[in-house]
Amino acid sequence: xxxxxxxxxxxxxxxxxxxxxxxxxxxxxxxxxxxxxxxxxxxxxxxxxxxxxxxxxxxxxxxxxxxxxxxxxxxxxxxxxxxxxxxxxxxxxxxxxxxxxxxxxxxxxxxxxxxxxxxxxxxxxxxxxxxxxxxxxxxxxxxxxxxxxxxxxxxxxxxxxxxxxxxxxxxxxxxxxxxxxxxxxxxxxxxxxxxxxxxxxxxxxxxxxxxxxxxxxxxxxxxxxxxxxxxxxxxxxxxxxxxxxxxxxxxxxxxxxxxxxxxxxxxxxxxxxxxxxxxxxxxxxxxxxxxxxxxxxxxxxxxxxxxxxxxxxxxxxxxxxxxxxxxxxxxxxxxxxxxxxxxx
Amino acid sequence: xxxxxxxxxxxxxxxxxxxxxxxxxxxxxxxxxxxxxxxxxxxxxxxxxxxxxxxxxxxxxxxxxxxxxxxxxxxxxxxxxxxxxxxxxxxxxxxxxxxxxxxxxxxxxxxxxxxxxxxxxxxxxxxxxxxxxxxxxxxxxxxxxxxxxxxxxxxxxxxxxxxxxxxxxxxxxxxxxxxxxxxxxxxxxxxxxxxxxxxxxxxxxxxxxxxxxxxxxxxxxxxxxxxxxxxxxxxxxxxxxxxxxxxxxxxxxxxxxxxxxxxxxxxxxxxxxxxxxxxxxxxxxxxxxxxxxxxxxxxxxxxxxxxxxxxxxxxxxxxxxxxxxxxxxxxxxxxxxxxxxxxx
Numbered sequence: 001x002x003x004x005x006x007x008x009x010x011x012x013x014x015x016x017x018x019x020x021x022x023x024x025x026x027x028x029x030x031x032x033x034x035x036x037x038x039x040x041x042x043x044x045x046x047x048x049x050x051x052x053x054x055x056x057x058x059x060x061x062x063x064x065x066x067x068x069x070x071x072x073x074x075x076x077x078x079x080x081x082x083x084x085x086x087x088x089x090x091x092x093x094x095x096x097x098x099x100x101x102x103x104x105x106x107x108x109x110x111x112x113x114x115x116x117x118x119x120x121x122x123x124x125x126x127x128x129x130x131x132x133x134x135x136x137x138x139x140x141x142x143x144x145x146x147x148x149x150x151x152x153x154x155x156x157x158x159x160x161x162x163x164x165x166x167x168x169x170x171x172x173x174x175x176x177x178x179x180x181x182x183x184x185x186x187x188x189x190x191x192x193x194x195x196x197x198x199x200x201x202x203x204x205x206x207x208x209x210x211x212x213x214x215x216x217x218x219x220x221x222x223x224x225x226x227x228x229x230x231x232x233x234x235x236x237x238x239x240x241x242x243x244x245x246x247x248x249x250x251x252x253x254x255x256x257x258x259x260x261x262x263x264x265x266x267x268x269x270x271x272x273x274x275x276x277x278x279x280x281x282x283x284x285x286x287x288x289x290x291x292x293x294x295x296x297x298x299x300x301x302x303x304x305x306x307x308x309x310x311x312x313x314x315x316x317x318x319x320x321x322x323x324x325x326x327x328x329x330x331x332x333x334x335x336x337x338x339x340x341x342x343x344x
Numbered sequence: 345x346x347x348x349x350x351x352x353x354x355x356x357x358x359x360x361x362x363x364x365x366x367x368x369x370x371x372x373x374x375x376x377x378x379x380x381x382x383x384x385x386x387x388x389x390x391x392x393x394x395x396x397x398x399x400x401x402x403x404x405x406x407x408x409x410x411x412x413x414x415x416x417x418x419x420x421x422x423x424x425x426x427x428x429x430x431x432x433x434x435x436x437x438x439x440x441x442x443x444x445x446x447x448x449x450x451x452x453x454x455x456x457x458x459x460x461x462x463x464x465x466x467x468x469x470x471x472x473x474x475x476x477x478x479x480x481x482x483x484x485x486x487x488x489x490x491x492x493x494x495x496x497x498x499x500x501x502x503x504x505x506x507x508x509x510x511x512x513x514x515x516x517x518x519x520x521x522x523x524x525x526x527x528x529x530x531x532x533x534x535x536x537x538x539x540x541x542x543x544x545x546x547x548x549x550x551x552x553x554x555x556x557x558x559x560x561x562x563x564x565x566x567x568x569x570x571x572x573x574x575x576x577x578x579x580x581x582x583x584x585x586x587x588x589x590x591x592x593x594x595x596x597x598x599x600x601x602x603x604x605x606x607x608x609x610x611x612x613x614x615x616x617x618x619x620x621x622x623x624x625x626x627x628x629x630x631x632x633x634x635x636x637x638x639x640x641x642x643x644x645x646x647x648x649x650x651x652x653x654x655x656x657x658x659x660x661x662x663x664x665x666x667x668x669x670x671x672x673x674x675x676x677x678x679x680x681x682x683x684x685x686x687x688x
Contacts, residue, residue, distance in 0.1 A: 002425055002444030004517065012521055015424050015444055080359050080652075080660050081346055093548045094541070095569045100346030100359055151651030159650025168651070173348065176656030177356055197438070204437045225439045278655030297655070305649060306503025307495030307512070308424075311622030311641075312520030316424050 044111035079104035087173030118263035125256035155274025190291035198293030223321030388455035423448035431517035462607035469600035499618025534635035542637030567665035
């Protein structure tokens with residue numbers, strides 16, 4: 001019997017096919033292959049091919065827009081939003097619009113064209129996460145922005161137009177629908193129960209263990225009860241906190257460890273699938289500390305959205321999260337292949 | 345300057361790139377090609393390859409599950425939901441589930457494997473729409489069902505697993521999120537203005553004409569102000585009504601004409617793109633007559649969803665609706681190619 005499950009936070013339902021559960025090999029996706037190419041604007045030595053850098057980690061103290069960096073942040077060359085203008089709403093009868101004011105940046109995760117995020121050493125992933133934090137703290141100073149979304153598209157089928165490993169950041173003049181719904185639902189839950197819904201999820205998932213992929217002292221990696229997509233997995237910090245950028249010292253190294261583990265496991269189990277992940281943190285300058293709880297949502301791109309999903313806002317998922325979590329959890333991780341050029 | 349536009353009904357925003365508007369030829373999609381194959385379970389003569397038919401239009405009075413039909417409805421062989429069981433909510437701590445009770449049916453639009461819906465004569469499309477109505481009226485008798493979604497996936501990239509032209513129907517034990525949000529927003533609008541928001545949209549779009557694709561006495565075909573996808577287009581009945589199945593006599597023929605026009609135009613302009621459309625009608629047995637307004641939403645599959653869309657619930661659309669409507673409107677329609685086997 002299939003099951004309709006409600007997301008534990010949002011009013012979003014998924015149909016889980018429990019009878020004919022699809023296993024990893026039932027999803028036919030092309031593994032992401034890095035082809036390389038000397039003209040990549042994200043490669044070290046090609047710094048002049050991007051707009052001037054916004055910031056970079058430069059352990060060797062080198063000058064901006066020259067080699068020597070470990071992580072580099074540049075404006076997106078084809079930005080979805082523009083930095084100039086104001087964010088006032090204007091109307092035209094029924095219709096409401098805002099100038100497309102915002103920031104659209106690219107975080108280049110490594111100078112090495114071949115290395116995927118999963119293959120970077122934990123310390124380097126920590127660097128990337130720390131740069132996320134720094135950019136958020138900086139963009140918070142601009143009162144026009146209400147939200148910063150950090151998201152990653154990996155592989156062409158997941159929307160990446162360049163293969164050199166990178167994450168994107170968009171600062172928005174309004175709070176996204178998805179985040180607003182999470183914030184509202186978490187606030188309502190807190191009003192009723194005087195507890196954080198994410199903390200309660202962590203407690204319940206730890207008890208049953210059925211959907212846990214991995215766990216350490218600091219992070220729980222878990223398939224959500226009602227995943228939109230097969231093998232969708234969330235990383236939740238055990239330490240309650242609404243704002244990613246306010247996480248405790250050391251948190252980013254622990255998160256780097258959890259994220260690397262998840263990416264390596266998914267890469268091995270699903271044969272380097274294209275994927276997306278995004279970071280959900282609180283809306284800026286809102287009093288959400290009591291009830292919101294930042295986290296990462298990871299989703300490999302194994303299926304297509306179709307008419308049912310567009311028409312309903314519901315999802316059909318042929319792999320129950322108990323199955324996806326078990327497969328990811330029980331996997332014996334092979335040693336990761338060394339990046340092509342580990343010195344870079 | 346890009347623009348952020350709010351959907352005129354929902355709290356859903358899109359980023360419209362107004363500077364570098366993408367034209368039809370900028371989207372690289374493979375045209376849908378019908379390959380054919382004698383083993384197709386939807387072809388006439390292969391009636392035994394589907395589960396027994398639920399209903400069919402049989403102008404020649406032939407027996408069920410034999411040739412002679414014009415439109416045939418069968419249960420989906422791999423249903424997302426099952427007809428047996430009850431629709432009670434059960435809980436497990438934080439988690440809420442319902443047995444996956446529902447109906448999942450396939451409406452085979454023509455016995456001819458080669459004919460797409462766009463290529464059928466208007467009268468045949470009217471038959472298909474009349475069958476949609478009949479199925480809705482029938483399923484309404486089952487008190488477990490709260491909503492019937494009719495949707496079409498055309499082409500592999502839009503989620504169709506069989507190429508023989510068909511539409512799907514899913515009856516659900518709860519009202520989908522997307523529909524609930526539309527119903528709530530339309531109700532709130534009506535409370536404030538004592539008018540239907542869809543009727544107001546029709547009025548305003550007719551005034552400006554900027555997003556109108558085509559129009560006749562009965563239907564307005566229009567690009568929405570804040571389309572999620574390039575070339576997204578809606579068909580709105582000018583006659584107010586919440587329930588598709590209660591439309592006036594003759595409405596389905598007029599709708600058939602509007603739908604055929606839109607599909608032919610999009611097929612020619614975008615080179616037979618994969619597409620989805622769905623029918624939004626009121627939730628069953630709700631008092632929505634004053635404020636809801638049934639309609640069809642059509643979206644060719646030209647782009648991919650990625651991390652930004654998943655993380656925000658917002659969309660980035662590189663073709664302003666004024667451009668997509670103009671291109672569809674100004675197109676000179678070639679005579680449609682005759683279906684391979686027009687007699688069938």
